[in-house]
Amino acid sequence: MNNKLATPLTEVGDRDLTTATAWVETPLQFLSVLEAHHSGGFAQRCEVVPRQGAGALATTVAEIERMGPPPNLTVLPAREQPHGSRTDNRAWFIGDAFSGQVQRSLLRASRQHCVIVDDGLATLHLLRLLVRPHPVPLVRARVPATASRKALGLITSLRLRSAAREGRLTVFTVLPLPEELARGAERRGINVVQHDFAWLRSQPDLGAPPERRVLLGAAMVNDGLIHADRYLEWVASHAAAEPVVYYPHRREDERTLGPLRQMPGVRIVHDGLPVEMGLRALTAEHRVVSLPSTAVTSLRVLLGARGVRIDAVDVPHDWWTPLASPALRAHLSTFVSDPTGSAGGEIASVGDTAPSGGAIDNDH
Template sequence: MNNKAASAPAPHRTDHLVAAAAWVETPLQLLSVLEAHHTGGFARHTRVLPRSGSGALDATVAAVTAAGLPDGVDVLPSGTTPTLYRENTDTWFVGDAFSGQVQRALLRGGVREYVVVDDGLATVHLLRLLTRRVAVPLERARVRSTPARLALGLATAVRLRAAARAGRLTVFTVLPLPDGLRRDAAAVGIRVVEHDFAWLRALPGAAAPAENRVVLGSAMVRDGLLHAGPYLDWVLGHASDEPVVYYPHRREDARTLEPLNADPRIRVASHGLPAELGLRGLRDRHRVVSLPSTAVTSLRVLLGRHGVAVEAAEVPESWWTGQAAPGLRAHLSIFVTDEKDSR
């Protein structure tokens, strides 16, 4: 992937009162909306409504607010539903296009610009669905939807494909999209804009951990995709070489965290911020190791210029459970690239 900063996208409107609304449910969605607004290419004023009930999202909101939000951004008190999408704004930032609440809002809303921001692997899955020859329901991978949700997902796909044909759908991403998928997106009218976390990189540097080796945690054990035993052995193997700081995934549970907390060679970080925010202070003495994840790409973009090695290990076949479909395993392989080649 070319990690050079994309030039700021040209605004779709010239009116200086262009306003945007965003409903964010994860820290990455929030960071992505802030980066998109920072380019100046989508809106002059963006109001962000975080979903309530997520400690990690609350911590991220507090951290970015303390650091100083981009000019023109207001982050509202958290709520349980995407009520901002009921207002007559010019642009909607969309984090989770598979959410039933978001899909219903998209169908109720009138004509406007849509900017899809990163939501992990779901962003790539969404693009693949929207670029099919015919419209297919927008449903999450590995989920069996009810007939009602399939109908809702199909109607949403039709709405977004129509927006793409009219030049009103943009995907704003830091992910290494396959060339074929980029071509397919362009063919149906979807504009893809890359970014390199320009706003986040401009923030004052964060404190760096004393440990030289950082292991990024994964939620794949919690999600039933990986067996816990080999995963823990992999982490402990790194700790056998030198002291390790383990940066847990926000959805990890006791199956992985309790054994790691009990090992004196491992310090489990506890502040709850996304890796992109909490690890931006790493420098060339640090080495980051991870299983395939979107955070690998994000950290390479953020830290490559500081000489930080960010490595993604391939997952051996024996680690996978029966719930990990071959398509998912292949999907994750886009994040296993040589670290030097990714700069």
């Protein structure tokens, strides 16, 4: 994988470099747009439109406004749908290319430079679909799609593949791509740009939690993929070893949060911020444990140089429900090992509750 920086402005060609626009629906998408703009590789200014009604996103926007966003980036009032898609050739930042609203906006677009930013596991799913030999509909994994949605997804696939051939498609990501996927993206003409949270790392932190052990919550119970009792037993085993601070996934519900509020040794933090923001002050005294998620990778990139242990847990077979297909299980397992080979983390077994000083140490 070529860990290159964003394409310099002087190489973007004859596009309008004045202002890029962005439509964001989640905290991670917003944070990724901030990093893309900060890289200086896409436009001199950026206007960000948040999706209306997304509580966690509104909290993140408010915190970024308090911190002060990167220069020449403006957050516009929230809207229910993408700001009328432009038909000129400005850059357009997109988080969720599987969104029907985004796909319909792409139909109205002309020759925009599309920049796909991270949206959790969906980013890799999107790339895998785009590099296939023949176009396939861009529809969400595990979600049944109607004939009309498949038709819209197929047209979107054709549009993005055309943009890639013309050098107008970039994926801006913190995720390391498997070598085969990286080669496929290169053959397709997709410009993959990796980043390391340069802007976020330059910002003052919020202070580290007093607990040395940090658990990242998962939405897999809410999604029906794993059994709640197994998951809660796992959290309890960590809390029995030492006090833990628990950062819920934004899609967790009362099936996990209700019992966790009553669990001894567990302090739940509901700050509404992406963990990359909320945990950026962690030190080498801390240990982060998580089930497979993109947060494992992003925190390793963000905190690895500080010596923070980021451990990912491989989900045991008896945790899974019938809704978790073998393909999904295999896909999630790619977020367990540390592909960089750095000291940023190891694979932790579910039963491992070694203290923070031990050798073990986890889409928010």
